[in-house]
Amino acid sequence: MERVINRLNYWLDKIPAEMNQLSEEDVSTRPYSNKWSKKEILGHLCDSAIHNLYRVIKIQIEEPPFLIKPYNQEKWVVIQDYHNQSLESILALWCSLNSQMIKVIRNIPDEKRSFKCVVGNTEIKTLEWLIQDYLDHLEHHIKNQLLN
Numbered sequence: 001m002e003r004v005i006n007r008l009n010y011w012l013d014k015i016p017a018e019m020n021q022l023s024e025e026d027v028s029t030r031p032y033s034n035k036w037s038k039k040e041i042l043g044h045l046c047d048s049a050i051h052n053l054y055r056v057i058k059i060q061i062e063e064p065p066f067l068i069k070p071y072n073q074e075k076w077v078v079i080q081d082y083h084n085q086s087l088e089s090i091l092a093l094w095c096s097l098n099s100q101m102i103k104v105i106r107n108i109p110d111e112k113r114s115f116k117c118v119v120g121n122t123e124i125k126t127l128e129w130l131i132q133d134y135l136d137h138l139e140h141h142i143k144n145q146l147l148n
Contacts, residue, residue: 001105001113001128004135008102011142015042016091018147027087036077041145042090043082044073045138049097052134055117056104059127065116068130105131 027038051071059066082090113128
């Protein structure tokens, strides 16, 4: 888990520095009508952090296996209206959520890392897998959409 924490800390430093160098046009422009802007992608990563923080906590306190329920990512981005929010407010939310995620991950007892969750109604995974998957998802969007 230390590697995940180190990577999250790295991005907590890197993303605000990189994103704050971009113009409002750069962060607000949608590359295609059906694709998210950089602000919306960052907002999606906030939504992902919200859901995964909840999951990481619930897996530790509920009877296993915990059922991971999907959420409508598109509607979350629209309802939260990230497109019309300031980059500053979205960055503040993203940083706060990921700082909290680090605190929660750091405090997971070793024996709870293997607690089970059901993903996609069929696959049984561990809490440790879920946390790594969260980081992988985050880094996918950062490397392919935010910092390109």
